[in-house]
Amino acid sequence: MLVTGATGVQGGADPDARAGYDFAQHQGGRQADIAALRELHPGLMDFDAWLDREGAALFQKGSPPAA
Structure with a gap:
């Protein structure tokens, strides 16, 4: 493609x-109303936050993300 x-x-x-x-x-x-979603789910992350907090370590370890 x-x-x-x-x-x-x-x-x-x-x-x-x-x-x-x-x-x-x-x-x-x-x-999406991101502000409203963050009120319902305070731990909601955008891609950059996920990468900083969790994703980079997974990529470095070579582990697939949890389902």
Whole structure:
């Protein structure tokens, strides 16, 4: 699959990948109220926080993330 910033997904992309890309890039994706979610789940992390707190160590150990 070839992905380009100017034209989106091209080439041999499967239909599900294309639909997901189009939804996220061209139809607004999902809009979550992050502040409200953090009130419900104080430990909620974005990717950068997860990487700093847990993910980097998993990658360094070569361990798969817990399910």
